[in-house]
Amino acid sequence: MDDIFSNFGDIFSDEFESFTEFGFKKKKVNRFKGSNLKIKIKVSLEDIYYGRNKTIKIKRMKVAPGVNFKTCVNCNGTGVVTNITNTFLGKMQTTIQCSFCKGIGRIITNVPYNANKQGLISVIELVQITIPKGVNDNGIFKIPGKGNEAPFGGKNGDLIIVFKEIPHKLFKREGNDLHTKLYISIPEAILGSRKKIKTLSGFIKVNIPKGTQSGKKLLLKGKGLPYNGYGYGYSYGNLIIHIYLWTPIKINKEQKIYFEKIKKNKNFVPKN
Ligand SMILES: [Zn+2]
Missing domain, CATH: 2.60.260.20 (Urease metallochaperone UreE, N-terminal domain)
Incomplete structure (x- = not known):
């Protein structure tokens, strides 16, 4: 087609100029x-x-x-009608949209019900x-x-x-990077640990180094979202794990005695 x-x-060009009382106007017809x-x-x-x-x-x-159409006879399929009128300035040509076919140049002859x-x-x-x-x-x-x-x-x-x-329930997107939260226990923060982390492509194991501070960020390279590579393969953003310390709300008597004992120890005094 x-x-x-x-x-x-040219006959069916999308744009035609029409002369109106306000001057020439370009009209786009699809x-x-x-x-x-x-x-x-x-x-x-x-x-x-x-x-x-x-x-x-x-x-x-x-x-x-079953739809059929024919060429509009009023405009010969051009969608426009040109008139030449005599004015005191001389001959003037005006082009207007064909009113029969509404500028389409075609008339439907058979429309199914x-x-x-x-x-x-x-x-x-x-x-x-x-x-x-x-x-x-x-x-x-x-x-x-x-x-x-x-x-x-x-x-x-x-x-x-x-x-x-x-x-997403677990991940917050930032461009092609993903952010996620990970809670670790106080002993895990002190002694270090190995944790199972969920990524978009499955689980992986991550080392939590000993002496990890709350708020520390771990960067897992290439575990974010793919960049839209146009046929050059995909490279991936990163997954950033934000570590939070999990503080128990209830502890038993034995634990209370233990923590009271170490409370004053200088190793446990925060250094800003
Ligand atoms: Zn027409």
Whole structure:
């Protein structure tokens, strides 16, 4: 269809100038383009990490079977009508939008009973999409031609998908880095420990060095989200673990005696 219309060239150019009482005005007419569809979909950090596939349901306009159209005789398919009038300044040419076809240049001759005035019907379709790895919140992905179909055999609109990130229970996103909290016990902070940490790609073991302060950050390189690499493979952001000391609220008598004993020890006096 693109080839057929390219032959018309100038006749069907998208812009034409019309003379109005206010002067020349450029008017943009999308006679042969269906409108775009925009859809928002919710995605988890896991979806973004793995670049998962999703099936989405869309409602789009399609040309109904049996639609027929002919060239508008009033404007010969140009969508515009040119008049020449004699004024005191001489001959003046005015070009206005054809009122018969509303500037489309086509007239529908057969509209099936279930279609609208443009010969389109609404249909529900399933579309397979792959979430781009590392896509940002509000990131946009375009599927050309999957929007509404155009009447009169024109070009389809596009399907525009907007990704909305679902907040994660464990991870806070900052660009392609992830932040997470880890509580460790007082003995673990003093003696050091090995902890199992959840990442988006599974569990890993992390060493907590002895003498770890509350508020310390551990950096796990490459355990964040992938950067959207355009065919060059993926590199990843980091996972930053924020360490907090877990303080027990209730302790028993024995523990109380123990902590009373070490309370005054100079090793336990904070040094700012
Ligand atoms: Zn016309």
